Amino acid sequence: MASVPFDQLDGFIWMNGEFVNWAEAKIHVLTHGLHYASAVFEGERAYGGEIFKLTEHSERLHESARIMGFSIPYSVAEIDDACRKLLKMQGFRDAYVRPIAWRGSDSLGVSAPNNRINCAIAIWQWPSYFSPEQKLKGIRLDLAEYRRPDPRTAPSHAKASGLYMICTISKHAAEAKGYSDAMMLDWRGQVAEATGANIFFAKEGRLHTPKADCFLNGITRKTVIELARARGIEVAERAIMPEELDSFEECFLTGSAAEVTPVAEIGPHRFQPGAMCKSMLEDYAAAVQPKHAVAAE
Structure with missing residues (x-):
């Protein structure tokens, strides 16, 4: 900041x-x-x-x-x-x-x-949304009280300022309890996203991410999906229920501000940042570099 x-x-x-x-x-x-x-x-x-x-x-x-x-x-x-x-x-x-x-x-x-x-x-000049120390060990997320709304009740595919009101409330509440951010469910009770970033989970060499049908389909999210598939990693965009969280091995957030940020905790659920987080961190870091800079190396 x-x-x-x-x-x-x-x-x-x-x-x-x-x-x-x-x-x-x-x-x-x-x-x-x-x-x-x-x-x-x-x-x-x-x-x-x-x-x-x-x-x-x-x-x-x-x-x-x-x-x-x-x-x-x-x-x-x-x-x-x-x-x-x-x-x-x-x-x-x-x-x-x-x-x-x-x-x-x-x-x-x-x-x-x-x-x-x-x-x-x-x-x-604004460094990464989360500190390097947090990113290396994985950040901690609370479970948000507010949920992403039904797209029939809000313009969920617009990056509109009003949609971030519940994000600010949720992030402030999480920080007050010692967390870095919060994970939000959608109006159906499915996993949605963090307050300002999309979320991915890894299990058995595959990536799983909520289908972006009631929240912003982030540009970083789409970039990471492209990078993962270029590596031959299968990416499932699907409904993810909270009961599934304990079955995942790794978790990370994506966004222009967050970039690629590993997650170690979501409420009572634990994750171990590993090979998948490392690969996506490295691939994204390489992808954002200007082509002329990469060529010069």
């Missing part, structure tokens, strides 16, 4: 087509996105001066906005270009990238179809 408050960092933020000083990137207190969560965002990482799967993230930002009922006034190509330029302006090689789009403050009420759609991008 940043050692100073985020609103006090130095540098620039791209906002509505312009690069502005970090401290000047502000919104009004009556912004619709603040009051009614009409906002979508992305979490991305730059490695060696290149943003991993940038266009895929920008496309998902547009798709999330579409699901939320608005259109971003900047194309995927324009957002990609702004991200690349901002990364250079910030002077970072390895960094975290946060694009966001939201309804503005033109009017305030549940219905605000004519409010301006704003878009901004911030880039800062």
Whole structure:
């Protein structure tokens, strides 16, 4: 995490087509996105001066906005270009990238179809979501009280800010008890994900992961599935019940912020980070490196 408050960092933020000083990137207190969560965002990482799967993230930002009922006034190509330029302006090689789009403050009420759609991008240096020490031995997860909702009750395939409310509550509760994070079930009682990352389990040389039918199908999740299958590892995307947890040998989380993070505990269930975690950690670390950097080696 940043050692100073985020609103006090130095540098620039791209906002509505312009690069502005970090401290000047502000919104009004009556912004619709603040009051009614009409906002979508992305979490991305730059490695060696290149943003991993940038266009895929920008496309998902547009798709999330579409699901939320608005259109971003900047194309995927324009957002990609702004991200690349901002990364250079910030002077970072390895960094975290946060694009966001939201309804503005033109009017305030549940219905605000004519409010301006704003878009901004911030880039800062943010190490892995979990400390290296935690990752090496495997993190500890609590069992969350809240569940991922039925997709008939929430836009579960959008990376929308409002969907993270129960994630914040669950992670805070877990941290208060000494855990790093929490695992959430879905409305059916099936294993879903952690509060900000997808989850995988390993048993007898195979990977098992919940089917992404009521939560975000993460870009890192899809990357790890591709990497595993390239190794000849079978990946089963299926319903996983809590009663199965004791039968799994290994467990890990995936996400742009979490990258690949081994798990040692989920409530009363224990796992031993081993060969599968190590392989996926190494393969993902290699995959995110810019091609020119790999070629130079």
